[in-house]
Each structure stands twice: as structure tokens, then as C-alpha cells.
Amino acid sequence: MHAKTTYIAQVLSISLIWIFVIAIAIWIINLLLISIELKDVPGASIGISIIVIPVFFVLAGILTYVFIGLHKEEKKIIKSSQE
Amino acid sequence: MPKWAMVIDLDKCTGCGDCMAACKLENNIAIVSPEEANVGRVMFWMDMITTYEGEYPNIKVKRIPKPCFHCDNPPCTRVCPVYATYKNDEGLVGQIYHRCIGCRYCMVACPYTAKVFNWYEPKWPDEFKSCLNPDVSLRMVGVVEKCSFCAHRLIKVKENADMEEREIYDGEYSPACGESCPTNAIYFGDIDNKESQVYKLSQSSRSYREMENLGTEPKVIYLSKRE
Amino acid sequence: MRDLIKKYFKLLIISLFVISVLIFWAASGANPTNIQPIAYNHKLHIESVELICSDCHIYVESMPSATIPNISICEECHSDDPITDSPEELKLIKYIVEEEQIPWQQIYSVPDHVYFSHRRHVSIGELDCSECHGHVEEMTEPISYPAWLPSMDNCIACHNELKITKDCLSCHM
């Protein structure tokens, strides 16, 4: 029971980073759209958004990769110890 | 689209400072206390640069009125993070006080030091409060402000012209400084219109602009025989 | 003490939520009752007397502000003798006799840093009053809330639709 609540909390915290990253992506795309609408140097905005958005997604991806990798192993250990 | 520009004839200018006073009254610019002014927080949209050359008793004094130059290629608008300062189609560089977050990046980027900042909530002596100009909004603490070429006058002038279904005639729109100048040293008009006085004066051999080498293309043109 | 807080914590949160929702609902949904000094009937004046907007709001076509009618405009038709048997007219006559202005409440207003001109919209732009003010000719009650909120979003929406300038300096000063 206790392990389960911890796990849920961990999943929530991981989804928090995804919310953060998606929010940043939405923010930058919003700024990009504004700059296109106002014809205010959209080139600069496009350049920045192309670099920034993938960087954030890769960072969140690495964190998720580690999280999943560690937990898979933990489940295996628990299973084998029960058997 | 017209392109508004100002010509200041320094040979006519007596350096009286009437333009500064007219500007201050027209645009509801806050009156800063003497102590504040001494530490460099005085607020002028139309400033007067005073330089002294030579030594006593042979001193040459130069007085040059300096508004915002409304550059055609403004360095200030490029750095603004929130669209609070921008150049519109008629070449006016606008400052939107209600959007400004007060980062003062535009002040730093301006090579002409044309902008001023509201360090405190703007204040006026009681006698001034009753003669604030209702056409110009009051600024609040923590925003940047600058000469607008009296853009509020342009709105009215345009509306009058539209009502009468005609074009704006040369000299109809003039900022307060130009209107008040006792020697008529300040001309204002559409520099794209080849008929306008401003265009003709800008072609004069006496004309020069401040720091043309920066490529900012200021739209305030000085006329002077000196230099 | 701790248990008590724990026990009632959920209840407290829920009740706080319910109260705030109620307050919000009350503040937004509730119609303010008549806040004008006289229950002026627009419909009556427009239909039976055949007045048009600019008869009373006299500067709507020629000046930036349309103006709320001065009492002298009412006096042009109304005098000491009541025309109808409405009790509201008696109130008006009282103002006329005492030579006082009617304290109308302004409903439509823009902030200090916005320049809004009626003549720009009505005479030059040829907009109908109802575009912003709604169907005034069917109003039997006086106006107590704006039919259309003069917020920047609303202004920009219309300027976008009609392809009018969105230059900041054309409205802000």
C-alpha cells in the first residue's frame, strides 16, 4: 500500500516535468505565432523555437527513460523475491 | 503612408528652452524634485544638450534641443521583450506604457539617451494638477516613457481630415514644441512628401543628423552652419 | 487538535470552495438593479416620439464623445406640466424645476490611456450604434450594464474583422 502511494507520487512528479516541458513548448509556439502575425522578424523566432523545443523534450525524455528503466528492474526484483 | 519628421534649425534656435516647457506641459511629464533631478532622474522628453567649448573668456556655448529621434531603424524596438516599444507604419516610434514591464533595455540600447524612466510614482504640484492635458494619459511608476512626436495630436488631426474628407495639409500636424517655438526653428511634416517644407529643408546643405554612422536613420534633422 | 483538523479538513476545503463559487456566481451573474436616477424608457422615446440617437446624444456624429444628454435637452420637450402620468416623469420635472442636472451613471467608459472617438466610428467608419450598444430601441428599462464590453480584446476582434488598423498609437496615447 505504502509502496503504491510512493509510486503514484513518483509518476505524478514525472508527469509534472512533462507538463512543464509542454507548457514551455506551447509558450514558445505562441510567441512564434504572435511574431508571424505581427510580421516581427519571424525568422529569429523560428530559429530559436527549432532549437529550444527539442532540447526540453530530450531532457524530459532522459528523465523518463531513467524512471522507467529503474522501475522495471525494481518490479522484477520484487517478483523474484516473492517467488 | 506619410513619414513624419522634424527639422530643427539650430541657426534660428536661441536655446531659450520654450520647447522643453511646452513639451512638459503638453505631455503631462512628471515634475521631479530638485534632489531627484540632481542625481540624474530629471524627466524631459525634449531635452536640451548644452556643451561649452573653449575657456573663459572665449566660451562658445552650444544648445541643441533633443527630442526622441524616431529612428527609421530604431535600436530600442529591437530589444524590447514585450512589444512595449515599436515603430508604426508612419515611422513613429511608440511607447505603450501599459504594456511596459520596466526592464529599461530600450533605454540602454538607445544611443541618443532619449528615454526616461519613472523611478517613483509621477507627481505634480497641486497647481499643475488642474492643467493636466486630458489628451495624454498619465504614466505610472516603473515604466519607460519618451517623446511621442505628440502622437495624440496626430489622432485628432487625422480625424479632422477624415471628417472633411481631405488629406492632412503640410504643417497641420505639429508637436507642441514646434508650435511653441518663438523663433519658428522647429519644422514638422511629412518627409516623404516632396512638396513639404520639411523635405525641402532636409535637402539643404546645412542639414545633418546625429550619429549617422550608426545606421539608425534618425528622423530629426538638424540645420546648422557651424561644425 | 490534530485529529480534529484532519477530520474536518476536507469539509473545510469543500465548504470554502462552495462559498467561493457562490460568491463568484453572485458577483458575475446577478443583474444590478436599476442604478439610474430615472427609469428612462428608450423604446418609448424612439417609437412613439420618433427620436433618433443623435437628437439627444447630440455630439455623437461630430465629436469624440457622444455625451450623456444635458437636462436642457430634456427641457426642449418636457416642461413643468407632465406629458404622461408616469411617476418617473415627475422625477424629471423635479430636476427641471430645481434646475439641477440628472446624475446619470456612465455605463460605457474606456480607461484614461485609451482614445475612443464616436465620430471616428459613427461618421467616418459609418458604424451603426447598435453594433456596440445593442438594440437600444427595444429597451424599456434604462441601461445599467454594457451590452458590449469595451475591452481591448473586443476592440481588436472587430478591428481584425473589418481590417482596420491595429496600430497601438491609433488608440493608446
Place this chain on the structure above:
Amino acid sequence: MPKNKQLDFGQDAALYRPIYETGKGFYITVCVLLAVYLWALYLYITQVYYGLGVTGMNQPITWGFYIVNFVFFIGISHAGTLISAILRLSKAEWRRPITRMAEVITAIVLAIGGLHPILDLGRPDRMLNLLSDGRLQSPLLWDVTSITAYFTASTIYLYLPMIPDIAKLRDRGTKLKWFYNFLSWGWQGTAHQVKVLNRAINILMVMVIPIAISVHTVISYIFSMTLQPGWHSTIFGPYFVVGAIFSGIAALLIVMIVFRKVYHLEEYLKEIHFQYLSTLLLIMSLLWFYFTFSEFLTGIFGSQTHELHIIAYKFTGVYAPFFWGMVICNFVIPVIILSFKKFKTITGIMIVSISVVIGMWLERLNIVVPSLANPRMDLPLGIYIPSLVEWALFIGGIAVFMLGFTMFAKFFPLISIWEIEEGRKESIKDVEKRLRSYLPGKET
């Protein structure tokens, strides 16, 4: 220290002890720092209430301490992640006790430095305008995005190598077991988990280096994108990065020396670590001097009026003492002390590090203020005297950093325990193998 306690913690007792034993000193430090922080907060609230008039800034000098400190703190933050990533990448074995501290400095100082532009805003209540109507063309927005990216990356980079240590603390059992349990992500130390973690760390350290370099380059762009003489220079990007690493190493050395003393980590932070890091510091000092020299030489040789004007002002004007102080602190003292083995003791290194941190702060001041004090137009020279509020927020920033570091040290080991253990177990073999591969002859 009673000896029987040492047994409970095993071999690396010195690393665990600060977490399990809370002395009086800890509470006193926290209270003092908290008081300083509250004082600064109070003064900041007065600034929000009255306006930026309470600072010493004025019309030509519109940027002052806040921007200076912003650049300074972000510079310090380069200590960490960048150094630790480079050391990890180059497989320098002596990195093991250093990386964690470096990463913590980065994460904390970056958070503090990143907030400095908000202190500088005239209307902090309109911050959200940046979200709804920001302009990506403005270098300030470049800063916002790159600092956010760096902060995210460096926090992850701090956290991931900490997971095994957190698991160790969890298994040992403390009061906050749920907390460590939550953070340890089910680490059991199996081969697969180690592989996953190492792979993630490897990807991250490659990613972190360009992000870190971009952050300080972009901060220099705030200045060099304007037309101001003294700022409008292409050298600014690398110059700022070098300066940042320079001050970062110095800050790292100070932290290492202080915590070595306080937490008795002499066993782990040995003389050799300081020797290596201070050699790096010496190199950075020379590099810094090279950049400064070429920056000024191009200015003087080109002799543009305004450029020359500002250089002359820096050399002889009101702020000249700060300029020469900067040269002494950043170049003269480090070179003299670090070049002679006699002076290169821990005390000597401490003196150098403090002087470098001060010198780099003076450098930021010398970049920001003199250029603004000399407007291009023939206006009177500006003068800037920082007010109490600005000093308070500076001191408050440092206090928050120290507070953050102390709190971190309370909850997590300051030296990576598992990496030390790994070093003991494997790296000797590893290094030997690597060495053999360098040498001529067959690898056996």
C-alpha cells in the same frame, strides 16, 4: 567525535555524518542566513512599493547592481555542471569527490541569478506579459529560454547521479524514509539499473556542455547586441564564457575549502584536488587576461571616438579603482600565488579564489556601468552610487546561496558516495587498462 559512532556508518562515515548529526552550528547558520534573507526581502518589498527610485540607478546609468549581479551569479553557476561534465567526459579520475559540489553550486546559483532580472523590473506585476506577448527577437527572451533550459538540465544532471546515494540513505533508514524512498525511484543497484543510469548521465553530460556555453554567450549578447561603445563587440560571447568558468572554479574552490573544514572531509578532498583545480584556475586567469587584453587593444587601436572615450574612462575615470582592482584580483594575485609552489597551499588557494570571485564581480561592474555612464550624446557623465536596497539584495542573494547549500548538505551527501566506492572498486583496474592502451606494445 566519539569513535563508536564511526563504526555505524562504515567506511565513508565522514560523508554520512553531516546528515545524521545536526550540530548547534547548523541551526545558528540557518537562523543567521534566514535573517539576512528576510531583511533583503523586506527591502525588496519596499522597492516594489515605492518604485525603483529607492535604488541608485538614474537616467544614463539605467542598469546597476541587479544586472551586474545577474551576470555575476550566472557566471558562478558555470562552476558546476560545466566543470563536472568536462571532467566526467575526459574520465578524469580525480573528479569523483568534486562533481556533486559543483553541480549543487550550479543549481542553486542559477536559480538565484535567474531571478535577478525580475528584481530589476520596474513593474514585476507585469511579468506575465512575457508569457502572453513576449518577443523572441529580444535578447532578454533568449536569456529566459536558455536559462530555463540550463536550469532544467543542470537539475536533472544533479539529480540523476544522486539516485544511488539517496537509495543508500533510504536503506540506512532515517526519519525521512518516505522522502528518500520517493526520491530513490526504486534503485536497487542491479546491473541493468547501473547501465540505464550511466547511459542517461552520458547523454546528459554531452548535452549540458553546449547548453551551459550558450547560456553565458546569450547573456553577453544582452550587451553586445546593443550599439553601446564598450559593449558592441564580437569577443563578448567567449569572453563571458571564459570569465564565467573562471569565477565558477574559484567559487567551487571556496565551497570545497569551507566544507572540507566544517565537515572534516580532508580524507576525500585531498591536496591534489586543490592542486589540479588551481592549475585550471591559473590557466583560466591567463586566458581571461588574454581576452581582456585583446578586447582593449582592438578598442584602442581602432580609436573610434566613443570607444576610446570609454576605455580612457575605465582606465582613469571615476571607476578606475575598480578597473585596476579587477586587474589585480583577476590577474596579478592569481598568477603570483599560483605560479610558486611555495604559495600554492590551501590558504593560498583560498586567497586566490576569493580574490578571483571579487575580481570577476568587479569585471561585471566594469562592463555594465562605465559604458552607461558615458552616453554617446554630449550629455553630462552619469554617476552611480548603489543604495542600501541594492546592497541588501546582493548580500541577500549570497545568503540564499549559502542557505541553499547548507540545506542541501543537510539532506544529501555532498560527495558522491557511490562514485567514491566505484572508484575504489573499479577505477584502479580501469585506469591501468587505459594506461596500457596508451603505451606502446600489445594490450594485455
